[in-house]
Structures are given as structure tokens and as C-alpha cells.
Amino acid sequence: MIRLLLAVAALVALPAAASAKDRELDPRAAYVVIDIEDLEDAFVKGTDQPGEVTLGRYDPQARDIRGGDLSPGTALPARQAPRVTVNRRAVTKADGVRQYVVELVPDTWVIEGASGTAFSLGSVSFEIGPGEVLDLGVVTPRVDFVEGEEAMSVGDVALKALIPFGSMRPKNIRPVWLERRARGAGDLPLPAIVGQRGATPATFVEGATFGNYLGGLVNRMGGRAERERELAAARPAEPAAPPATAQVAPGTP
Amino acid sequence: MRRLLCIAGIACALAATPAAARDFYYFHKADVTLEAFQRDRLECERLMGGASRPPQGPAYVPNNNLSVAQNAAVAGIAGMFEGMMRSRERRRTVDAIERTCMADKGYHRYRVSDELAEELWDIDDPEERLARYLAMAAADEPVGERMVE
Numbered sequence: 001m002i003r004l005l006l007a008v009a010a011l012v013a014l015p016a017a018a019s020a021k022d023r024e025l026d027p028r029a030a031y032v033v034i035d036i037e038d039l040e041d042a043f044v045k046g047t048d049q050p051g052e053v054t055l056g057r058y059d060p061q062a063r064d065i066r067g068g069d070l071s072p073g074t075a076l077p078a079r080q081a082p083r084v085t086v087n088r089r090a091v092t093k094a095d096g097v098r099q100y101v102v103e104l105v106p107d108t109w110v111i112e113g114a115s116g117t118a119f120s121l122g123s124v125s126f127e128i129g130p131g132e133v134l135d136l137g138v139v140t141p142r143v144d145f146v147e148g149e150e151a152m153s154v155g156d157v158a159l160k161a162l163i164p165f166g167s168m169r170p171k172n173i174r175p176v177w178l179e180r181r182a183r184g185a186g187d188l189p190l191p192a193i194v195g196q197r198g199a200t201p202a203t204f205v206e207g208a209t210f211g212n213y214l215g216g217l218v219n220r221m222g223g224r225a226e227r228e229r230e231l232a233a234a235r236p237a238e239p240a241a242p243p244a245t246a247q248v249a250p251g252t253p
Numbered sequence: 254m255r256r257l258l259c260i261a262g263i264a265c266a267l268a269a270t271p272a273a274a275r276d277f278y279y280f281h282k283a284d285v286t287l288e289a290f291q292r293d294r295l296e297c298e299r300l301m302g303g304a305s306r307p308p309q310g311p312a313y314v315p316n317n318n319l320s321v322a323q324n325a326a327v328a329g330i331a332g333m334f335e336g337m338m339r340s341r342e343r344r345r346t347v348d349a350i351e352r353t354c355m356a357d358k359g360y361h362r363y364r365v366s367d368e369l370a371e372e373l374w375d376i377d378d379p380e381e382r383l384a385r386y387l388a389m390a391a392a393d394e395p396v397g398e399r400m401v402e
Contacts (some may be wrong), residue, residue, distance in 0.1 A: 069299065120300055121357045147400050172401070173349050212303025218350050220357065224402075227357050234359075 003014050023190045025193060030106045030128045033199050034086060035188055037097045037140040039115050039176065050098060051141040052087035053178070054214060056112030057105070064210045065112065080105070083112055083213075091191045097138070099188050106130045110208045111221060114141040117176040121227075122220035124180075124204035135199035138187050140179040149174070175216075177223025180204040258360035279386065280360035281395040287387055304346040323341035356402045360390075363397040 025031055032055075038048035058064075060073040066082045067075030076082055090098035110125040112118060128134055149172075182201055183190075190199050212218050220226050285293075352362060376382040389396060 116305070118300075120303075121354065149401075165282075172352075173345055175349070175353055212300040212350070215303065215305030217346060218300050218353055224356075231359055 005054065011109060019054070023025045025101070025133070025195070025197065026103075027197075028131055030104050030130055031194075031199075032068050032102050032104055032128065032136050032202070033099070033133065033190060033194060034102065034136040035097050035099045035138040035183070036086065037138065039141040045141045049205065050087065051139070052115055053111060053139060053141075054083055054085045054113040054118075055104065055109050056083040056210070056213075058108045058110035058208060058210065060108055060125065060205075060208070065110070065213055066107075068211045068213060070211065091193060092188055094188055097188065099191060101191055101193060104128055106132075109204070110210065111136075111139075111178065111180075111212070113214045113216075114178045114221075115176045116214065116216040118210075118214040118216065118218050119178070119221040120210055120218045122206075122222065123210075124206055124209045124221060125208040126202045126204050128202075133197050133199040134202040135183055135190065136202050137180060137182045138184075139181075140177045142179060142223075143175045144219055145174055146172075147226070173217065175219035175223075177219055177226075178221050180221070200248070206220055276400070277367065278362050278364050278397075278400055279389055280355045281363050281390055281392065282358070282360045283391065283393055283395075285360075285387075285391045289379070290387060290390060293355065293358045293360070297351055300354050301347045301350045304343055304350060352402050361395070362400040362402065363395045364400050365397045369396075385395060 006216075034053065036051040036053055039051040041047040041049060057066040057076070059066050062068075062071035064070035068082075084102060084104065086100050086102055089100070091101050092099040106129050107194070108125055108127050110119075111123050126134065126136075207221045282290075355362070373382060373385060376385060
């Protein structure tokens with residue numbers, strides 16, 4: 001009986017060992033580590049779904065995804081995809097966050113989109129070389145509501161369902177934006193498979209723009225708030241008010 | 254250019270709720286030039302062109318209790334409604350892309366009355382229509398009620 005149990009245990013352990021071996025990093029290949037937090041549903045409050053991020057190979061000269069409308073000359077061979085969607089085979093899962101290690105072809109890459117929205121209006125790019133492991137940090141996709149809009153509570157949804165011929169759907173669909181931060185003390189540590197190699201924090205270059213190849217909505221990565229900051233900075237400055245004259249109270253030495 | 258002249262008319266969006274009327278609106282940015290307006294529109298159009306249709310799938314699974322002709326008729330009706338829904342979904346996506354893109358370029362959206370929209374549509378000469386639209390888009394003071402993005 002003990003032999004039988006040992007044999008079963010060995011059989012169960014085999015696939016796990018093979019899977020762990022698959023996840024060993026190739027020292028010549030390039031990898032990124034990224035933690036993606038969940039996306040809160042745009043329709044009902046409190047319902048989350050795993051976030052996903054799409055990385056695209058970027059042509060910084062033509063300012064487009066390789067093979068895109070503005071960069072047809074950099075189209076990749078048929079078997080190479082110009083983008084990788086990060087949403088499967090997380091190496092670590094914790095409450096509300098999943099950690100991924102993704103192999104990339106050494107090149108200039110851009111954060112092309114998240115959870116169905118393409119960041120065509122403004123994103124960040126980074127370069128990765130052979131044998132490098134870059135840490136992209138922690139990202140959180142969020143619905144880019146306009147002021148006053150928010151997801152409905154379950155009670156609101158139930159009330160709305162009672163209205164005959166009323167639509168349950170919001171009138172306007174909203175894109176997603178992506179909050180990004182460097183990995184900190186409260187975040188997941190780098191995964192064990194990175195091992196001795198460690199991971200260098202990625203150096204991002206702002207201002208990447210490109211076409212909409214994800215088929216859905218578009219936005220800036222930083223969303224409406226980033227746009228407002230940029231538009232405010234571009235507006236001509238108001239004429240400065242004359243400096244207030246310093247008044248000295250009588251009797252002051 | 255001809256395409257630009259066509260799209261430069263008052264934009265029309267079908268609201269999501271069946272009870273809601275059609276919204277006619279235009280984009281306004283004070284002092285925008287014709288060249289800047291054309292450039293912004295073309296950039297946004299390029300992004301709008303990226304909106305894809307949802308993946309196609311069978312709209313109707315044949316029922317064994319119906320004849321071939323009955324199944325074909327039901328499948329045809331189901332396909333028609335499905336096509337309408339898909340087309341409407343894509344329209345929603347394209348409209349949302351347009352609003353986000355134009356807002357990103359500093360434009361605000363203003364609602365116009367049905368009468369004004371009709372008046373603009375009735376202008377046969379595309380150049381005249383564009384001039385009228387541009388005058389509204391670049392006016393110091395926008396006409397109409399400002400809409401959410």
C-alpha cells in the first residue's frame with residue numbers, strides 16, 4: 001500500500017517538476033516582471049476581474065507599432081506577433097494582484113493597452129536587451145470615469161432592473177487608464193524564478209503614440225487626469241498679478 | 254478631402270437608451286484653425302478606424318423540430334437582429350473613440366438643436382457647410398449646451 005501511495009505521489013509530482021523546469025529563465029533571453037492588479041467592473045461596484053496588459057513592439061522613428069499603418073516597413077515575419085497580452089500563467093497570485101514573468105524579444109516595447117483599451121493617445125516605451133530582466137513594477141487598470149460618474153451599487157442595479165423598457169447599460173462606455181508605480185515594500189517581492197539575476201527597474205520614455213490595433217476604445221495611459229494636466233500646461237499663462245506692496249504697520253520697528 | 258467634408262458636418266450619435274432622442278453635437282475649440290482642425294480630425298479618424306466588430310459566431314442553432322425552410326427563416330431573422338446589435342455596438346465604440354480623441358486634443362462637445370442640425374445638413378455645398386461648421390467649432394463663444402465627454 002505504501003509503495004502504491006509513493007508511486008501515486010511520484011506521478012503527481014512529475015508534472016509539477018516539469019512545469020517548474022519550463023519556468024526556468026533562459027540566460028540569453030529577455031524577460032519582464034509585471035504585477036497587474038484587478039480591474040473594478042465599470043458597471044457594478046465591488047465586482048473585480050483580473051486586469052490584463054498588452055505590450056507591443058514599437059517603432060520610435062515612425063511612432064507606431066511595428067507593421068502598423070505608419071510603420072509598414074517594420075512588419076515582422078509571419079510567425080512573430082508584434083504584441084504580447086499579459087493575462088495568463090501568472091507566477092504568483094495574491095489578493096487582487098497577479099504577478100507575471102514574460103519573455104520578450106529584445107527590442108523597443110510600448111505599453112500598448114490594458115483591459116481592452118489601447119493607449120494610442122499617449123503611453124510609455126522601454127528598451128530591453130538580450131539577457132536583461134526588467135521590472136515594470138505594479139500597474140492597476142481603472143475605468144476612466146468622467147466627474148460624477150461611477151459604477152452602480154448592486155441595489156441601484158436591482159432598482160434599475162424594475163424600470164420597464166429601461167436600459168441597464170450606461171449611456172457612455174468609458175475607456176481604461178493605467179496607474180503605474182515602482183515596486184515598493186508593500187508589494188509582492190520579485191518571483192523566485194528570477195533568482196540571482198534579479199530585475200532592473202525599467203526606464204520608461206514618455207510620449208509614445210500609435211494606432212489603435214486592439215479593436216476597442218482608446219485613451220492615454222494616464223487617463224483624463226494626465227490629459228488635463230498637459231492641456232493646462234499648454235495654455236498660455238494668465239498675466240501675472242502685480243506683486244502686493246508690502247505694508248508696514250505703523251509703529252513696527 | 255471629400256470624406257473630411259462629409260464627416261465635418263454635425264456629428265450624430267444614437268443614444269444607448271431606446272427612449273432617448275438622437276443627440277446632435279459638434280466639437281468646439283476656441284480659435285482652432287482649419288489646418289489644425291483637419292489634422293485633429295484625421296488623427297481621430299485613424300483611431301476610430303481601428304474599432305473592430307465583435308467576433309462572429311452562430312446567431313441561431315438549428316432546431317431539429319423545425320423544417321429546413323423554417324430553420325432558415327428563423328436563422329435569417331436571428332442573423333438580422335444580431336447584425337443590427339453588432340453594428341450598434343461598433344457604432345458605440347467608434348463614437349466613444351471620437352469623443353475621447355477630440356477631448357484629448359482640447360475640444361469640448363456641445364449639443365445643438367435639431368433645427369440647427371437640420372439647417373446644416375440642408376446646405377448642399379460641402380465647402381459652405383464646412384465653413385459654417387468651422388465657424389461654430391472655432392467661435393470665441395460656443396453655441397449650445399456643453400455635454401459630458
